[in-house]
Amino acid sequence: MPIAIAESAPSVQEEGAGPLSELANEKTYQRLAEQILSLIASGEFPVGKRLPSERNLADRFQVSRTSVREAVIALEVQEMVEVRGGSGIYVCRPADSVKPVYVPDGPGPFELLRARRLLEGEIAAQAAELRKDIDVDRIYSALAAMRDNCDDKRANEDADRMFHVRIAEATGNAVLVSMVTALWDQLRGPIWARLEEHFHTPDLREASLQDHQKVFSALVARDAAGARNAMHAHIDRVVGEFVKGWA
Secondary structure, three states: OOOOOOOOOOOOOOOOOOOOOOOOOOOHHHHHHHHHHHHHHHOOOOOOOEOOOHHHHHHHHOOOHHHHHHHHHHHHHOOOEEEEOOOEEEEOOOHHHOOOOOOOOOOOHHHHHHHHHHHHHHHHHHHHHHOOHHHHHHHHHHHHHHHHOOOOHHHHHHHHHHHHHHHHHOOOOHHHHHHHHHHHHOOOOHHHHHHHHHHOOHHHHHHHHHHHHHHHHHHHOOOHHHHHHHHHHHHHHHHHHHOOOOO
């Protein structure tokens, strides 16, 4: 019997290699979405019925739950499934309407987050060792803007991006600045936007502010290991929020 999706967020270790350490191919979620569509077309997942749980789908197709989450979001963007808070994920279009899954340019959201964790953790560590007082001032200005705009999603997001760019600038390495900027600029696609619709809340922004304060404190203290760990913890928490059950 199909099971409604209502599971708690997994820890980073819960999915075997974990949502941030899994070295999945960037097309995993698109392939999975195509497989789910095939099962809709075959009648295994009828219109109006709930999909199995994300954990069950992950086990069946031998992929991570982050890949399942991206596949579900990709299908939701195309209106093939509907996410009903507190109930589950339902098929909402008939088999004869099945079309190839829309494949956006570039990587999926969780692949970007894995890349950010790896890159920005090391950047934060180096920035802690190399930063100058003017860098601290600029990073603090971005942090203050995040705090002042907790009730304005777009302004908060802009300040968040600037905080991370300022940390990269503190390394004195223009290539690292370009890489961080490029990663953030890719977080604008339809899959990411739909994820945020489901999970980005004022509480999430407040939690992110606290994460950023910990990163900033480590930078001020010139604590490279602390800065790295704080950045890792921040991105791990974001992933945890984005793979919570559909409650």
